[in-house]
Amino acid sequence: MKNVYINSVGSISAQKTFDNTEFLNEITEYNDNVIFAVNPVYKDYIPPAAARRMAKGIKMGIVTSKIALKEANINQVDAIITGTGMGCVRDSEKFVSAIIDNDEQYLTPTPFIQSTHNTVGGQIALELNCKGYNFTYVHSSISFESAVMDALLQLQLDEAKHILVGGVDELGDHTTKIHKIINHIKPEAITPTNLLKSKTEGAVFGEGANFFVLSNEKSNTSYAEIVSVKTYNTLKQEALKQQAIAFLKEHDLSTNDLDLLILGNNGDVNFDAYYHTLSETFSKTPQAYYKHLSGEFNTASSFGFWLASKVIKTQSLPEIVRLNGLQTSQYKTVLLYNQYRGENHSFTLLRQC
Structure with missing residues (x-):
């Protein structure tokens, strides 16, 4: 394909x-x-x-x-x-x-x-x-x-x-x-x-x-390659780590291969625990978030997709979106994770082209 x-x-x-x-x-x-x-x-x-x-x-x-x-x-x-x-x-x-x-x-x-x-x-x-x-x-x-x-x-x-x-x-x-x-x-x-x-x-x-x-044709304007997208209607918090690792494994990747993890934290004290779980799983990976800039809405993850695309193309991560202090010399492989109120979980994997 x-x-x-x-x-x-x-x-x-x-x-x-x-x-x-x-x-x-x-x-x-x-x-x-x-x-x-x-x-x-x-x-x-x-x-x-x-x-x-x-x-x-x-x-x-x-x-x-x-x-x-x-x-x-x-x-x-x-x-x-x-x-x-x-x-x-x-x-x-x-x-x-x-x-x-x-x-x-x-x-x-x-x-x-x-x-x-x-x-x-x-x-x-x-x-x-x-x-x-x-x-x-x-x-x-x-x-x-x-x-x-x-x-x-x-x-x-x-x-x-x-x-x-x-x-x-x-x-x-x-x-x-x-x-x-x-x-x-x-x-x-x-x-x-x-x-x-x-x-x-x-x-x-x-x-x-x-x-x-x-x-399916690369051009001189290309930002990144879309490797895969996977969604789950329901996913228990305790199973999130295993599913994220399994998703990466499907593409011969491990947690150490990620250059950036982009999360959809929105400050909801009842549901941000999902993001904290994944944040701990990828504790050695640079992390970013975006809903403090875009707000929460049903297609807010498209703003995260925009952010990931710009990061890969420009090879820079604005300070305002940094979630932790970890640095990397390049952004080649980026994983996005989003959910809303504990439902409709999604993993999106992008890489440099």
């Missing part, structure tokens, strides 16, 4: 990541429990008249896909595969509110049409005039990994050459209130540097979009 490469990246997050010439050079500070994406100038990518009618998730998806395509030096892809947990949740909230406010009468269909989870992938296809395979995965916090696994299969089997893959989620006011009520969001405002010092349950919620051009 063919190797699969990350040929380009595009990111919009709570940090200024849409500029691919920079790599977390300037950190956007906050003191809150809900953080919003830093917006690029959307009119540089989308006509203003069209952008006004688009939900934020759609705009973020279109812009990051265009950034990724431009960096990959291609105008078209064979497929578009999107992962999202909540889709265009703001339009979903608008439509449900209108049902209640108007007593189920005189409803405009536009918010309903734009609220479906596959709207982002569809709008990207319209922008690119792409008539190929277009699929959206809604698998909670492994939505992005599911999209990557689909692309991997197609590229490895040479059914496609270039596939646009991404993860996107936006914040909605009503949905955010519900998460606060059920303690999924931290009760207190917190800063990025203090997130892991928090002793409360819940996370800092965020939003963002991260798109990548994956290909």
Whole structure:
């Protein structure tokens, strides 16, 4: 089977990541429990008249896909595969509110049409005039990994050459209130540097979009090779160490072969123990984390994927994401691990190409 490469990246997050010439050079500070994406100038990518009618998730998806395509030096892809947990949740909230406010009468269909989870992938296809395979995965916090696994299969089997893959989620006011009520969001405002010092349950919620051009053809823009992705719906904490070691062993690797471990710690006192277990397992490996910069959302792991890609290509690890003080002379093999509230565990293995 063919190797699969990350040929380009595009990111919009709570940090200024849409500029691919920079790599977390300037950190956007906050003191809150809900953080919003830093917006690029959307009119540089989308006509203003069209952008006004688009939900934020759609705009973020279109812009990051265009950034990724431009960096990959291609105008078209064979497929578009999107992962999202909540889709265009703001339009979903608008439509449900209108049902209640108007007593189920005189409803405009536009918010309903734009609220479906596959709207982002569809709008990207319209922008690119792409008539190929277009699929959206809604698998909670492994939505992005599911999209990557689909692309991997197609590229490895040479059914496609270039596939646009991404993860996107936006914040909605009503949905955010519900998460606060059920303690999924931290009760207190917190800063990025203090997130892991928090002793409360819940996370800092965020939003963002991260798109990548994956290909079975290596190019001069390639960031890294995707070796493997594996997911588990349920995984007991005591079995985590064995599963991580077994995953590496499948690719003839041991814990000593890793140059970097990237973890999805979000400061939730009830569930960060999973990350602590893996952190102890790889105690001799340099470690990093990222949700203090991006916030927590269903496809936040796509931001971790972006981080790993940039680290391998630039061969540098920004100080703001370091989880321990260990250093290495090069970043060749990187393992990412993520879970949310004890479910939907994922391992992603990348290496230098």
